[in-house]
Amino acid sequence: MDELDFALDVKSINDDGDIEGLAVGYGNLDHGGDIVMPGAITASIASRKSIPMLLYHDQKRPVGVWNRFSETSDGLLVKGRFSPTSAGREAREDAKCGALAGLSMGYNTVRQKFEGKARQLLEVALHEISLVTIAMNDKARVMRVKEVEDLRGRLAAGDRLTEREWETLLKKGFDLTNSEAERAVRIHLKKGQGDPDGTADPMAAFWAAMRSAPIEDLTGED
Structure with missing residues:
Protein backbone atom coordinates (compact mmCIF):
# COMPACT_ATOMS: atom_id res chain seq x y z
CA MET A 1 0.00 0.00 0.00
CA THR A 133 3.32 14.06 12.09
CA ILE A 134 4.75 15.30 8.77
CA ALA A 135 2.82 16.35 5.67
CA MET A 136 4.24 16.29 2.14
CA ASN A 137 1.54 18.13 0.17
CA ASP A 138 1.14 21.91 0.57
CA LYS A 139 -2.24 22.29 -1.14
CA ALA A 140 -4.55 20.30 1.11
CA ARG A 141 -6.08 22.47 3.78
CA VAL A 142 -8.65 21.99 6.48
CA MET A 143 -11.89 23.91 6.18
CA ARG A 144 -13.80 25.90 8.78
CA VAL A 145 -15.17 23.66 11.46
CA LYS A 146 -18.44 22.94 13.07
CA GLU A 147 -17.44 25.18 15.98
CA VAL A 148 -17.66 28.33 13.83
CA GLU A 149 -20.97 27.31 12.31
CA ASP A 150 -22.36 26.63 15.77
CA LEU A 151 -21.36 30.12 16.94
CA ARG A 152 -22.91 31.73 13.88
CA GLY A 153 -26.07 29.72 14.44
CA ARG A 154 -26.26 30.88 18.04
CA LEU A 155 -25.89 34.50 16.93
CA ALA A 156 -28.65 34.05 14.37
CA ALA A 157 -30.88 32.66 17.13
CA GLY A 158 -30.18 35.70 19.33
CA ASP A 159 -27.99 33.90 21.86
CA ARG A 160 -25.29 35.75 23.78
CA LEU A 161 -21.64 34.94 23.15
CA THR A 162 -18.92 35.22 25.74
CA GLU A 163 -15.82 37.30 25.09
CA ARG A 164 -13.82 34.14 24.37
CA GLU A 165 -16.48 32.89 21.94
CA TRP A 166 -16.42 36.21 20.07
CA GLU A 167 -12.64 35.90 19.73
CA THR A 168 -12.99 32.32 18.47
CA LEU A 169 -15.53 33.38 15.86
CA LEU A 170 -13.35 36.24 14.61
CA LYS A 171 -10.15 34.18 14.46
CA LYS A 172 -11.59 31.07 12.90
CA GLY A 173 -14.48 32.55 10.95
CA PHE A 174 -12.82 35.71 9.62
CA ASP A 175 -9.09 34.81 9.79
CA LEU A 176 -8.16 37.55 12.25
CA THR A 177 -4.98 37.16 14.28
CA ASN A 178 -5.15 36.75 18.05
CA SER A 179 -4.32 40.42 18.67
CA GLU A 180 -6.74 41.64 15.99
CA ALA A 181 -9.57 39.56 17.43
CA GLU A 182 -8.85 40.72 20.98
CA ARG A 183 -8.84 44.40 19.92
CA ALA A 184 -12.05 43.95 17.96
CA VAL A 185 -13.83 42.36 20.90
CA ARG A 186 -12.64 45.13 23.24
CA ILE A 187 -14.07 47.74 20.87
CA HIS A 188 -17.31 45.77 20.62
CA LEU A 189 -17.65 45.62 24.40
CA LYS A 190 -16.72 49.31 24.79
CA LYS A 191 -19.57 50.23 22.45
CA GLY A 192 -22.00 48.31 24.65
CA GLN A 193 -22.65 45.69 21.98
CA GLY A 194 -21.09 42.71 23.75
CA ASP A 195 -24.26 41.45 25.40
CA PRO A 196 -26.89 41.22 22.64
CA ASP A 197 -30.48 41.03 23.83
CA GLY A 198 -31.86 39.37 20.72
CA THR A 199 -33.65 42.51 19.47
CA ALA A 200 -31.02 43.35 16.85
CA ASP A 201 -28.64 41.54 14.54
CA PRO A 202 -25.53 41.05 16.73
CA MET A 203 -23.16 40.72 13.77
CA ALA A 204 -24.51 43.94 12.24
CA ALA A 205 -24.03 45.66 15.59
CA PHE A 206 -20.49 44.31 15.80
CA TRP A 207 -19.46 45.64 12.38
CA ALA A 208 -21.16 48.96 13.11
CA ALA A 209 -18.93 49.26 16.19
CA MET A 210 -15.88 48.49 14.05
CA ARG A 211 -16.77 51.16 11.49
CA SER A 212 -17.22 53.85 14.13
CA ALA A 213 -14.06 53.00 16.12
CA PRO A 214 -11.02 55.34 16.08
CA ILE A 215 -8.23 54.06 13.85
CA GLU A 216 -5.83 53.76 16.81
CA ASP A 217 -8.25 51.32 18.47
CA LEU A 218 -8.31 49.16 15.36
CA THR A 219 -4.55 49.13 14.83
CA GLY A 220 -3.48 49.07 18.46
CA GLU A 221 -1.21 52.08 17.85
CA ASP A 222 -1.25 55.33 19.84
Whole structure:
Protein backbone atom coordinates (compact mmCIF):
# COMPACT_ATOMS: atom_id res chain seq x y z
CA MET A 1 0.00 0.00 0.00
CA ASP A 2 1.28 3.46 -0.93
CA GLU A 3 0.94 6.62 1.16
CA LEU A 4 0.41 10.28 0.22
CA ASP A 5 0.48 13.09 2.78
CA PHE A 6 -1.34 16.42 3.11
CA ALA A 7 -1.09 19.35 5.51
CA LEU A 8 -3.49 19.51 8.47
CA ASP A 9 -4.76 22.81 9.86
CA VAL A 10 -5.81 22.38 13.49
CA LYS A 11 -8.58 24.98 13.07
CA SER A 12 -10.63 22.07 11.77
CA ILE A 13 -10.98 20.30 15.12
CA ASN A 14 -13.50 21.12 17.82
CA ASP A 15 -13.87 19.86 21.38
CA ASP A 16 -16.73 17.53 20.41
CA GLY A 17 -14.33 15.55 18.23
CA ASP A 18 -15.53 16.72 14.79
CA ILE A 19 -12.92 17.20 12.10
CA GLU A 20 -13.26 18.42 8.52
CA GLY A 21 -10.65 18.90 5.86
CA LEU A 22 -9.26 18.38 2.41
CA ALA A 23 -7.79 14.89 2.58
CA VAL A 24 -6.60 14.72 -1.03
CA GLY A 25 -5.48 17.76 -3.01
CA TYR A 26 -5.84 17.59 -6.80
CA GLY A 27 -3.24 18.80 -9.28
CA ASN A 28 -0.49 19.68 -6.81
CA LEU A 29 3.00 18.18 -7.01
CA ASP A 30 3.95 16.89 -3.57
CA HIS A 31 7.47 16.62 -2.24
CA GLY A 32 7.59 12.96 -3.27
CA GLY A 33 6.93 13.71 -6.94
CA ASP A 34 3.28 12.55 -7.11
CA ILE A 35 0.25 14.43 -8.45
CA VAL A 36 -3.29 13.28 -7.69
CA MET A 37 -5.35 14.08 -10.77
CA PRO A 38 -8.99 15.26 -10.60
CA GLY A 39 -11.34 12.29 -10.42
CA ALA A 40 -8.69 9.84 -9.24
CA ILE A 41 -10.69 9.06 -6.08
CA THR A 42 -14.20 9.05 -7.60
CA ALA A 43 -14.63 5.33 -8.22
CA SER A 44 -13.08 4.38 -4.89
CA ILE A 45 -15.52 6.41 -2.76
CA ALA A 46 -18.63 5.82 -4.88
CA SER A 47 -20.01 3.07 -2.63
CA ARG A 48 -18.18 3.87 0.60
CA LYS A 49 -20.11 4.89 3.71
CA SER A 50 -17.02 5.28 5.87
CA ILE A 51 -13.23 5.22 5.76
CA PRO A 52 -11.05 4.31 8.76
CA MET A 53 -9.20 7.11 10.54
CA LEU A 54 -5.89 5.60 11.64
CA LEU A 55 -2.74 6.79 13.32
CA TYR A 56 0.38 6.47 11.15
CA HIS A 57 -1.30 3.92 8.84
CA ASP A 58 -1.30 1.38 11.67
CA GLN A 59 -4.31 -0.93 11.35
CA LYS A 60 -4.03 -1.64 15.06
CA ARG A 61 -4.35 2.06 15.97
CA PRO A 62 -7.79 3.31 14.85
CA VAL A 63 -8.69 6.72 16.31
CA GLY A 64 -11.94 7.53 14.52
CA VAL A 65 -13.86 7.33 11.27
CA TRP A 66 -14.35 9.48 8.17
CA ASN A 67 -18.02 9.26 7.24
CA ARG A 68 -18.76 12.04 4.76
CA PHE A 69 -16.99 12.63 1.45
CA SER A 70 -17.44 15.13 -1.35
CA GLU A 71 -15.25 15.96 -4.33
CA THR A 72 -14.52 19.61 -5.08
CA SER A 73 -12.33 21.27 -7.68
CA ASP A 74 -9.57 21.29 -5.06
CA GLY A 75 -9.80 17.64 -4.09
CA LEU A 76 -11.55 15.25 -1.71
CA LEU A 77 -13.27 16.95 1.21
CA VAL A 78 -13.81 14.64 4.18
CA LYS A 79 -15.64 14.98 7.47
CA GLY A 80 -15.19 12.67 10.41
CA ARG A 81 -15.20 12.20 14.13
CA PHE A 82 -12.62 11.00 16.64
CA SER A 83 -13.55 7.92 18.64
CA PRO A 84 -14.62 8.49 22.28
CA THR A 85 -11.74 6.27 23.39
CA SER A 86 -8.50 7.15 25.10
CA ALA A 87 -6.67 6.73 21.77
CA GLY A 88 -9.19 8.96 19.98
CA ARG A 89 -9.04 11.67 22.64
CA GLU A 90 -5.23 11.63 22.66
CA ALA A 91 -5.10 11.89 18.85
CA ARG A 92 -7.52 14.83 18.91
CA GLU A 93 -5.41 16.69 21.47
CA ASP A 94 -2.18 15.93 19.57
CA ALA A 95 -3.74 17.30 16.38
CA LYS A 96 -5.02 20.43 18.14
CA CYS A 97 -1.60 21.28 19.57
CA GLY A 98 0.20 20.60 16.28
CA ALA A 99 1.96 17.35 17.17
CA LEU A 100 -0.01 15.63 14.41
CA ALA A 101 0.43 18.03 11.51
CA GLY A 102 -0.85 16.12 8.51
CA LEU A 103 -3.33 13.80 6.86
CA SER A 104 -2.06 10.87 4.81
CA MET A 105 -4.09 8.59 2.57
CA GLY A 106 -3.27 4.90 2.27
CA TYR A 107 -4.01 3.66 -1.25
CA ASN A 108 -3.15 1.32 -4.09
CA THR A 109 -2.49 2.70 -7.57
CA VAL A 110 -4.94 1.55 -10.24
CA ARG A 111 -3.85 3.78 -13.14
CA GLN A 112 -0.93 6.15 -13.53
CA LYS A 113 1.27 7.89 -16.07
CA PHE A 114 4.52 9.82 -15.94
CA GLU A 115 5.12 13.38 -17.13
CA GLY A 116 8.86 13.88 -16.85
CA LYS A 117 9.78 12.91 -13.29
CA ALA A 118 6.27 13.50 -11.95
CA ARG A 119 3.91 10.58 -11.46
CA GLN A 120 0.29 11.41 -12.23
CA LEU A 121 -2.16 9.28 -10.27
CA LEU A 122 -5.17 8.82 -12.57
CA GLU A 123 -7.07 6.34 -10.41
CA VAL A 124 -6.40 5.02 -6.92
CA ALA A 125 -8.12 2.66 -4.50
CA LEU A 126 -8.41 4.52 -1.20
CA HIS A 127 -8.14 2.32 1.90
CA GLU A 128 -7.75 4.70 4.85
CA ILE A 129 -6.83 8.25 5.86
CA SER A 130 -4.34 8.61 8.71
CA LEU A 131 -3.17 11.35 11.02
CA VAL A 132 0.61 11.77 10.76
CA THR A 133 3.32 14.06 12.09
CA ILE A 134 4.75 15.30 8.77
CA ALA A 135 2.82 16.35 5.67
CA MET A 136 4.24 16.29 2.14
CA ASN A 137 1.54 18.13 0.17
CA ASP A 138 1.14 21.91 0.57
CA LYS A 139 -2.24 22.29 -1.14
CA ALA A 140 -4.55 20.30 1.11
CA ARG A 141 -6.08 22.47 3.78
CA VAL A 142 -8.65 21.99 6.48
CA MET A 143 -11.89 23.91 6.18
CA ARG A 144 -13.80 25.90 8.78
CA VAL A 145 -15.17 23.66 11.46
CA LYS A 146 -18.44 22.94 13.07
CA GLU A 147 -17.44 25.18 15.98
CA VAL A 148 -17.66 28.33 13.83
CA GLU A 149 -20.97 27.31 12.31
CA ASP A 150 -22.36 26.63 15.77
CA LEU A 151 -21.36 30.12 16.94
CA ARG A 152 -22.91 31.73 13.88
CA GLY A 153 -26.07 29.72 14.44
CA ARG A 154 -26.26 30.88 18.04
CA LEU A 155 -25.89 34.50 16.93
CA ALA A 156 -28.65 34.05 14.37
CA ALA A 157 -30.88 32.66 17.13
CA GLY A 158 -30.18 35.70 19.33
CA ASP A 159 -27.99 33.90 21.86
CA ARG A 160 -25.29 35.75 23.78
CA LEU A 161 -21.64 34.94 23.15
CA THR A 162 -18.92 35.22 25.74
CA GLU A 163 -15.82 37.30 25.09
CA ARG A 164 -13.82 34.14 24.37
CA GLU A 165 -16.48 32.89 21.94
CA TRP A 166 -16.42 36.21 20.07
CA GLU A 167 -12.64 35.90 19.73
CA THR A 168 -12.99 32.32 18.47
CA LEU A 169 -15.53 33.38 15.86
CA LEU A 170 -13.35 36.24 14.61
CA LYS A 171 -10.15 34.18 14.46
CA LYS A 172 -11.59 31.07 12.90
CA GLY A 173 -14.48 32.55 10.95
CA PHE A 174 -12.82 35.71 9.62
CA ASP A 175 -9.09 34.81 9.79
CA LEU A 176 -8.16 37.55 12.25
CA THR A 177 -4.98 37.16 14.28
CA ASN A 178 -5.15 36.75 18.05
CA SER A 179 -4.32 40.42 18.67
CA GLU A 180 -6.74 41.64 15.99
CA ALA A 181 -9.57 39.56 17.43
CA GLU A 182 -8.85 40.72 20.98
CA ARG A 183 -8.84 44.40 19.92
CA ALA A 184 -12.05 43.95 17.96
CA VAL A 185 -13.83 42.36 20.90
CA ARG A 186 -12.64 45.13 23.24
CA ILE A 187 -14.07 47.74 20.87
CA HIS A 188 -17.31 45.77 20.62
CA LEU A 189 -17.65 45.62 24.40
CA LYS A 190 -16.72 49.31 24.79
CA LYS A 191 -19.57 50.23 22.45
CA GLY A 192 -22.00 48.31 24.65
CA GLN A 193 -22.65 45.69 21.98
CA GLY A 194 -21.09 42.71 23.75
CA ASP A 195 -24.26 41.45 25.40
CA PRO A 196 -26.89 41.22 22.64
CA ASP A 197 -30.48 41.03 23.83
CA GLY A 198 -31.86 39.37 20.72
CA THR A 199 -33.65 42.51 19.47
CA ALA A 200 -31.02 43.35 16.85
CA ASP A 201 -28.64 41.54 14.54
CA PRO A 202 -25.53 41.05 16.73
CA MET A 203 -23.16 40.72 13.77
CA ALA A 204 -24.51 43.94 12.24
CA ALA A 205 -24.03 45.66 15.59
CA PHE A 206 -20.49 44.31 15.80
CA TRP A 207 -19.46 45.64 12.38
CA ALA A 208 -21.16 48.96 13.11
CA ALA A 209 -18.93 49.26 16.19
CA MET A 210 -15.88 48.49 14.05
CA ARG A 211 -16.77 51.16 11.49
CA SER A 212 -17.22 53.85 14.13
CA ALA A 213 -14.06 53.00 16.12
CA PRO A 214 -11.02 55.34 16.08
CA ILE A 215 -8.23 54.06 13.85
CA GLU A 216 -5.83 53.76 16.81
CA ASP A 217 -8.25 51.32 18.47
CA LEU A 218 -8.31 49.16 15.36
CA THR A 219 -4.55 49.13 14.83
CA GLY A 220 -3.48 49.07 18.46
CA GLU A 221 -1.21 52.08 17.85
CA ASP A 222 -1.25 55.33 19.84
